[in-house]
Amino acid sequence: MSTQLRQPAEVLFAAELKALVATDDRPRPAGWALSPQAVCDYLMGGSLADGTEISPKYIGNRRLIETAVATLVTDRALLLLGVPGTAKSWLSEHLAAAIAGDSTRLVQCTAGTDEQQLRYSWNYAVLLAKGPSKDALVPTPLMRGMQDGSIVRLEELTRMGSDVQDTLITILSEKLLPIPELEMAVHAVRGFNVIATANTRDKGVNELSSALKRRFNVVVLPLPATIEEEAAIVTKRVGEIGTALQLPEVPRAEAEIARLVTIFRELREGATADGATKLKSPSGNLSTAEAISVMLGAWSEAGYFGSGAIDAHTLSANMVGAIVKDPMADRVVLDEYLETVVRKRKDWADLYAAVREVM
Ligand SMILES: Nc1ncnc2c1ncn2[C@@H]1O[C@H](COP(=O)(O)OP(=O)(O)OP(=O)(O)O)[C@@H](O)[C@H]1O
Ligand SMILES: [Mg+2]
Structure with a gap:
């Protein structure tokens, strides 16, 4: 097993990608490793003609993925939008891996990102020794992506200043990066495109200018539609990440995952699953991604310190940390939820006691 802490999608799923390339007989856009249909198959999973099983990467609506992939064939870039933890970065990585075979051309945009x-x-x-020359130039992931015709990922696009964002306009509309100091320009090679992500919940974001917005097609990623779907995502990702982290073996914890997902959904939506009781929502974000982190924390704790199985005890300590982000207001919210909902559920007595113990 590799000692690298986290491997990029194209390495982790190299066997699947290879099998897809071998069986894909549909036309491929210039610069693409796969046809658009095969990219969708890679993301949604299924079995190939040669018997290879492709694991699903994105769990949700296939139509969204088709729109995203179809956008990347056009001259417009793709903007994945959604609340935190809706798999924007995850999808962007897998799209880049499947289309360009490389998901590492990545710029993390922050308030401090400059041109x-x-x-x-x-x-x-x-530069001092030779003066302005190609040797003195340090290319960015974006410039490299243009030169070799691959997909460039821009994470959290709206966090960087609007003036810096607008640098992208020429690149996206003219497919050109001027280098005035050398009196030259880099022309993008076929296959180049940009996938940006932005979340709709961050404060202090910089709205895209309408000129830039027009260069992007927006695909909004929703939170999972049902408890079952969300629990399936959590089960799958926790299994994958925990195994990659080599956490001690523990029995499968479907029941605890179902409870956690129920609690997160109820608090997020401000009502119990049956709609009978109205609830207050905590200040933090309780997305699928948080549920995955809580379960991984519980797994690690159960494996090293607990009974060896994920139970109400190991779940509760990790869960309270995720829900109570504001020590005053969120504690009140959780307290109310415990008394009005958790306490009244017959088979949740263990959870009620365990959360009370750590609160
Ligand atoms: N529909 C889904 N299908 C598959 N995995 C999902 C889905 N929703 C969430 N996940 C999982 O949630 C985790 C977090 O996703 P990711 O980091 O991509 O979220 P994000 O939308 O980029 O969030 P942020 O806005 O905080 O950056 C990933 O492990 C991802 O696999
Ligand atoms: Mg992200």
Whole structure:
């Protein structure tokens, strides 16, 4: 097993991608490793003609994925939008892996990102010795992606300043990156496109200018529609991540996952699953991604300190940490939920006691 802590999608799923390339007989857009249909199959899973099983990466509506993939064939870039934890980054990584065979051309956009991190910068030692030359140029992931015709990922696009965002307009509409110092320009090679992600819940974001918005097709990723779907996502991802982290073996914990997902959904939606009781929502974000983190925490704790099985005890300590982000207001919310909902569910007595113990 590799010692690398986290491997990119194209390495982890190299066998699946190879099998898809071998069986894919549909036309491929220039610069693409696979046909758009095969990219969808890679993301949604299924079995191939040669018997290879493709595991599902995205669990949800196939139509969304088709729209996303179809966008990337056009001259418009793709913007994945949604609340935190709706698999925007995850989907972006897998799309890049399937289309370009490389998901590592990545720029993390922050309030401190400047134009140099998007376009290019200079190696000052070489610049001083030789003057402006190609040798002195330090390309960014975006510039490399243009040069080799691959997919470039921009994470959290709306966190960087609007003026910096607008650097992208020329790149996306003219497919051109001017380098005035060298009196040249980098022309994007076929296969180049951009996948950006942005979440709709962050404060202090910078709205895209309408000129830039027009260069993107927006696909909104929803939270899972049902408890069953969300529990299936959590079960699958916890299994994968926990195994990759080599956590001690524990029995499967479907029942605890179902309880956790129910609690998160009820608090998020501000009502019990049956709609009978109205609830207050905590300040933090209780998405599928948080549920995955809580279960992994519970697994680790159960494996090293607990009874060896994920139970109400190991679940509760991790769960309270996820729900109570504001020590005053969220505690009140959780307290009310415990008394009005958890306490009244017959088979949840163990959970009620365990949460009370750590609160
Ligand atoms: N519909 C889904 N299908 C498969 N995995 C999902 C789904 N929803 C969430 N996940 C899982 O949730 C985890 C978090 O997803 P990811 O980091 O991509 O979220 P995000 O939308 O980028 O969040 P943020 O806005 O916080 O960056 C991943 O492990 C991902 O596999
Ligand atoms: Mg993300």
